[in-house]
Amino acid sequence: MKPSENGPTGVICYDLPSPYLPHASTGLLHLPRFIAKIRKHLRGELPASYQRNFCRGFDRFLCLHLGIDPQDVMDAVEEAGADEERLDRKLRELFPEDLRVHEWNRELVQKGMSEMGREALRKAKEQMGAGQREDLLSFADMIEFDEGRIS
Numbered sequence: 249m250k251p252s253e254n255g256p257t258g259v260i261c262y263d264l265p266s267p268y269l270p271h272a273s274t275g276l277l278h279l280p281r282f283i284a285k286i287r288k289h290l291r292g293e294l295p296a297s298y299q300r301n302f303c304r305g306f307d308r309f310l311c312l313h314l315g316i317d318p319q320d321v322m323d324a325v326e327e328a329g330a331d332e333e334r335l336d337r338k339l340r341e342l343f344p345e346d347l348r349v350h351e352w353n354r355e356l357v358q359k360g361m362s363e364m365g366r367e368a369l370r371k372a373k374e375q376m377g378a379g380q381r382e383d384l385l386s387f388a389d390m391i392e393f394d395e396g397r398i399s
Contacts, residue, residue, distance in 0.1 A: 258297025261288070262395055267306060267356065267388040273336045275349045277356045278306045278388075283335070286325040306356065306387075313352045314343055360386040 264284050271279035285302060288294040294302060301307070303318040311318045320342055328335035360369040365387075372390055373379050384393055392398040 259295035260395055261295065261298060264288075264395065266395075266397055267391050270353070274339070274343070274347055275353070276310065276347060277353045278310055282307045282310060282321065283325055286322050289322075290326055306359070309355070309359075310352065313355070314347065316342055357386060357388060359388065360390070 265280040267278045267281050269280050270277055271283075285294060285298060285307070288298075289302060303311075303322075307318055311321065321339075324338035324342055325335060328338055359365060369384070369387065369390065370379070372387070373381060373384055376390070376394065378384060378390075378393060381393070384390055384398070389398060
């Protein structure tokens with residue numbers, strides 16, 4: 249697949265990590281994806297279709313869970329550049345000591361499973377032409393579907 253192309257939600261970035269991928273140093277799901285989106289944003293390469301939820305949606309929920317501001321993560325990524333060890337040090341300084349990884353990871357995989365969430369998920373599936381798909385159970389699944397990791 250191409251690194252990006254147009255799809256039902258606008259430009260799709262196929263090179264972003266899955267929201268289900270845990271961060272190597274923390275185990276937090278979605279964090280590698282947020283970092284990758286920040287790097288694209290800093291290079292001016294994050295498409296408008298991703299800008300609308302940048303630092304919102306899962307990005308914001310993760311930061312709320314950690315008790316930090318998304319801008320602080322952006323600053324850490326910018327300061328560290330491509331140096332992953334330096335970024336890990338900066339994130340350890342920024343993040344609380346107890347990451348409550350199991351709580352966040354469970355919350356992420358279940359986004360869209362509450363009664364209100366199921367209705368929002370149903371609408372999103374219809375907009376993406378996947379209204380009949382019963383295997384798309386969460387918003388993380390919708391990202392996987394949109395970016396071609398679930399066919």
